[in-house]
Amino acid sequence: MPVGLSDQMPELFPIAGMRLSSVRAGIKKRAGHDLVLIELDEGCNTAAVFTKNDFCAAPVTLAKAHLVAHQPKVLMINSGNANAGTGEAGMQAAQATCTMAAKVMGCEPEQVLPFSTGVIGEVLPVTPFEVGLPAAAAELSVTGWAAAARGIMTTDIVPKAVSKKLDIDGHAVTITGIAKGSGMIHPNMATMLGYVATDAAVSLPLLQKMLTDATDDSFNSITVDGDTSTNDACTLTATGRSSLPEISDAHSVAYAQLSEAVTQVLTELATMIVRDGEGATKFITIRVEEAASKAEAKQVGFTIAHSPLVKTAFFASDPNWGRILAAVGRAGLDNLNLTAIRLYLGDACIVENGGRSPTYTEEQGAAVMKEAEITITVKLARGTAAATIYTCDFSYDYVKINAEYRS
Amino acid sequence: MPVGLSDQMPELFPIAGMRLSSVRAGIKKRAGHDLVLIELDEGCNTAAVFTKNDFCAAPVTLAKAHLVAHQPKVLMINSGNANAGTGEAGMQAAQATCTMAAKVMGCEPEQVLPFSTGVIGEVLPVTPFEVGLPAAAAELSVTGWAAAARGIMTTDIVPKAVSKKLDIDGHAVTITGIAKGSGMIHPNMATMLGYVATDAAVSLPLLQKMLTDATDDSFNSITVDGDTSTNDACTLTATGRSSLPEISDAHSVAYAQLSEAVTQVLTELATMIVRDGEGATKFITIRVEEAASKAEAKQVGFTIAHSPLVKTAFFASDPNWGRILAAVGRAGLDNLNLTAIRLYLGDACIVENGGRSPTYTEEQGAAVMKEAEITITVKLARGTAAATIYTCDFSYDYVKINAEYRS
Numbered sequence: 141m142p143v144g145l146s147d148q149m150p151e152l153f154p155i156a157g158m159r160l161s162s163v164r165a166g167i168k169k170r171a172g173h174d175l176v177l178i179e180l181d182e183g184c185n186t187a188a189v190f191t192k193n194d195f196c197a198a199p200v201t202l203a204k205a206h207l208v209a210h211q212p213k214v215l216m217i218n219s220g221n222a223n224a225g226t227g228e229a230g231m232q233a234a235q236a237t238c239t240m241a242a243k244v245m246g247c248e249p250e251q252v253l254p255f256s257t258g259v260i261g262e263v264l265p266v267t268p269f270e271v272g273l274p275a276a277a278a279e280l281s282v283t284g285w286a287a288a289a290r291g292i293m294t295t296d297i298v299p300k301a302v303s304k305k306l307d308i309d310g311h312a313v314t315i316t317g318i319a320k321g322s323g324m325i326h327p328n329m330a331t332m333l334g335y336v337a338t339d340a341a342v343s344l345p346l347l348q349k350m351l352t353d354a355t356d357d358s359f360n361s362i363t364v365d366g367d368t369s370t371n372d373a374c375t376l377t378a379t380g381r382s383s384l385p386e387i388s389d390a391h392s393v394a395y396a397q398l399s400e401a402v403t404q405v406l407t408e409l410a411t412m413i414v415r416d417g418e419g420a421t422k423f424i425t426i427r428v429e430e431a432a433s434k435a436e437a438k439q440v441g442f443t444i445a446h447s448p449l450v451k452t453a454f455f456a457s458d459p460n461w462g463r464i465l466a467a468v469g470r471a472g473l474d475n476l477n478l479t480a481i482r483l484y485l486g487d488a489c490i491v492e493n494g495g496r497s498p499t500y501t502e503e504q505g506a507a508v509m510k511e512a513e514i515t516i517t518v519k520l521a522r523g524t525a526a527a528t529i530y531t532c533d534f535s536y537d538y539v540k541i542n543a544e545y546r547s
Numbered sequence: 548m549p550v551g552l553s554d555q556m557p558e559l560f561p562i563a564g565m566r567l568s569s570v571r572a573g574i575k576k577r578a579g580h581d582l583v584l585i586e587l588d589e590g591c592n593t594a595a596v597f598t599k600n601d602f603c604a605a606p607v608t609l610a611k612a613h614l615v616a617h618q619p620k621v622l623m624i625n626s627g628n629a630n631a632g633t634g635e636a637g638m639q640a641a642q643a644t645c646t647m648a649a650k651v652m653g654c655e656p657e658q659v660l661p662f663s664t665g666v667i668g669e670v671l672p673v674t675p676f677e678v679g680l681p682a683a684a685a686e687l688s689v690t691g692w693a694a695a696a697r698g699i700m701t702t703d704i705v706p707k708a709v710s711k712k713l714d715i716d717g718h719a720v721t722i723t724g725i726a727k728g729s730g731m732i733h734p735n736m737a738t739m740l741g742y743v744a745t746d747a748a749v750s751l752p753l754l755q756k757m758l759t760d761a762t763d764d765s766f767n768s769i770t771v772d773g774d775t776s777t778n779d780a781c782t783l784t785a786t787g788r789s790s791l792p793e794i795s796d797a798h799s800v801a802y803a804q805l806s807e808a809v810t811q812v813l814t815e816l817a818t819m820i821v822r823d824g825e826g827a828t829k830f831i832t833i834r835v836e837e838a839a840s841k842a843e844a845k846q847v848g849f850t851i852a853h854s855p856l857v858k859t860a861f862f863a864s865d866p867n868w869g870r871i872l873a874a875v876g877r878a879g880l881d882n883l884n885l886t887a888i889r890l891y892l893g894d895a896c897i898v899e900n901g902g903r904s905p906t907y908t909e910e911q912g913a914a915v916m917k918e919a920e921i922t923i924t925v926k927l928a929r930g931t932a933a934a935t936i937y938t939c940d941f942s943y944d945y946v947k948i949n950a951e952y953r954s
Contacts, residue, residue, distance in 0.1 A: 193877045194875075194880070195876030195877075195885060222869070225873075225898065225902060226901075227901035227903070228902065260867075260869025261869035261903060367877070368877040447772075447773070447774050448773065448774065449772060449774045452946050453950070455946065456949075460667075462629070462666065463667065463774070465602050465632045465667065466776065470775040471601075476601040478602060493634050493635070495634025495635065495670075535946060536943050536946050538859070539943050542859035543860070543865070
């Protein structure tokens with residue numbers, strides 16, 4: 141079961157200028173909604189980040205092209221089929237569904253951004269969209285966020301949504317976002333799927349900068365299994381309906397405040413994905429400090445987070461810190477000062493001077509490990525940079541879920 | 548159970564000039580032998596490769612230093628304790644056991660190469676060596692290879708040994724080797740533990756070259772879980788007792804023949820480790836062809852081999868080739884030509900022109916996947932380099948073995 145998450149979503153504040161809906165079109169083999177529409181009013185700005193996987197899906201390629209041509213009026217998301225590894229036939233299917241959506245929504249096909257998630261290698265079937273799109277268009281509502289959060293789920297156990305209100309310079313500003321993802325999670329410049337919006341007005345270049353920066357510390361700092369998906373994408377829309385004047389200066393206080401809040405929303409969504417990671421029983425925060433650069437801090441953090449030996453030890457609540465040490469040792473940093481590195485499990489210092497800390501007892505480690513939420517801290521003694529990586533453990537259920545996924 | 552391996556070892560030909568023994572000293576908590584001695588006659592040449600993990604174990608650091616000072620007379624291997632992450636106390640224990648072995652064997656402490664394998668983070672206990680070393684010395688025998696293969700096991704289910712006789716220029720030459728390893732297997736410049744010997748005479752620089760080259764295609768081409776151990780080491784000893792004149796020319800026919808046979812022995816030992824990989828039910832050969840360089844071929848092969856999603860699909864006998872494609876796509880190669888890449892499962896072409904091959908059927912894939920031994924071939928269409936990576940699947944038992952390892 142997801143670690144520290146429930147099926148209950150928080151109150152999701154509407155974002156003026158956006159309407160959402162979710163229906164069952166018949167794309168998923170299992171029951172449940174599988175088609176989500178998000179309609180954006182004229183004047184919205186939308187920024188996006190996409191997977192860096194070379195074998196990115198047809199909808200990713202198409203969405204990138206559409207975003208260059210036009211600001212989008214419609215975000216169209218289907219679950220149940222990733223339309224990845226589908227070659228020319230997949231691209232034609234993606235284009236066909238955009239054309240169908242444009243007709244229903246009264247816009248140009250290039251104003252539709254398509255997103256797909258689900259099984260790789262099967263061409264997206266177009267027929268379910270014939271009934272699904274008009275049905276979804278009829279249901280569009282400013283209160284549709286919760287339904288949309290459920291509609292984009294695949295192996296997710298719980299829906300993921302975050303909503304915040306803040307005050308910037310006396311103006312009320314709202315941010316609401318949804319995301320999905322549970323397996324094939326090691327995003328590179330994006331997440332599985334995330335849709336975040338604010339009613340603040342933000343110029344497009346600043347909106348893209350805000351999203352890219354926030355992604356680096358959130359979706360690009362999580363891993364479930366080290367597998368970067370072919371379909372990752374995250375968008376950030378600014379509808380401009382708040383009374384706050386447009387933000388167009390990256391050095392303004394308003395930019396800093398909104399950027400911090402957006403980063404918080406993305407980080408909450410990202411950690412929800414980890415908490416609902418396939419088979420997860422533990423939520424693990426890996427803090428790497430005293431690094432020479434943020435890049436090397438992330439490198440060490442991800443090496444620990446990807447280690448199946450570390451992850452199975454967490455599943456067993458076994459304070460087998462030797463495996464963490466071995467992961468630090470193979471992370472590929474030059475000139476590691478082994479005797480200066482310190483390793484903490486929770487607050488307990490486990491390793492110093494190249495070996496077990498004299499103050500550490502197995503009882504201390506066992507007490508930390510039996511919790512559902514655990515923090516590891518590695519202090520590298522090389523500088524002042526730091527990074528935080530979030531991951532989960534590796535359980536029987538991870539194997540079960542992925543061995544049975546297509547059957 | 549190990550894939551295609553039995554507990555039965557092949558006939559292991561003695562190597563004149565070497566004697567081996569294995570005893571229980573009481574280092575392992577479970578039953579079984581845990582101390583192995585290998586005695587080398589005067590005139591033997593020994594080359595070695597060691598782990599590149601920065602947190603290498605005390606015995607690795609000490610063995611490297613000893614090898615620089617002297618050619619070894621004794622290889623001393625204990626299982627049950629890795630003596631890694633043990634700082635200064637671990638180094639003192641390693642030195643103490645070398646001094647004890649030197650006294651028993653009548654040599655200098657620097658002529659003893661120590662090796663340890665087992666749990667990380669506990670200082671090697673010295674007391675078991677007091678009784679164990681004299682007992683092991685008393686049992687030394689030219690026929691001790693099989694006992695030694697069992698004595699170095701930890702989570703291995705079956706012992707791993709290979710023996711070959713060949714004819715070089717009319718002279719009979721023998722090669723015999725043993726290895727251990729089952730988890731924390733992603734060797735970098737070495738294996739878990741491997742000891743290979745030949746009765747041919749080979750000059751020391753050539754012996755090191757032969758071992759380094761052979762390691763690259765064998766132990767450095769396997770992975771069980773992507774975790775590089777702190778204790779990996781492999782030695783190659785040439786006793787010079789064959790009638791074949793000393794090999795001292797890297798361009799000689801004799802060097803080529805012996806080198807090829809040594810590579811075969813190391814590759815057989817390496818694939819045995821994968822076949823006995825923790826929880827393995829499938830043995831998977833990943834062949835990457837048409838690469839621009841061997842390095843990028845290995846990079847693609849290891850990205851596939853490390854993917855938990857690919858490995859769980861193999862466990863389920865599910866031809867979920869989309870996961871293989873996604874792994875190729877995130878392997879980090881610049882300018883991949885997606886439409887030129889072909890992917891084969893066994894002999895069946897699955898992917899071409901960026902999508903599923905029109906000739907491929909799920910039945911073809913299912914037939915290949917239900918076998919215990921499976922070959923994937925990726926043709927990158929970028930050049931003529933190739934590499935072969937060996938791995939196993941990811942099963943419930945991998946989780947079970949590693950969740951319960953210390954309990």
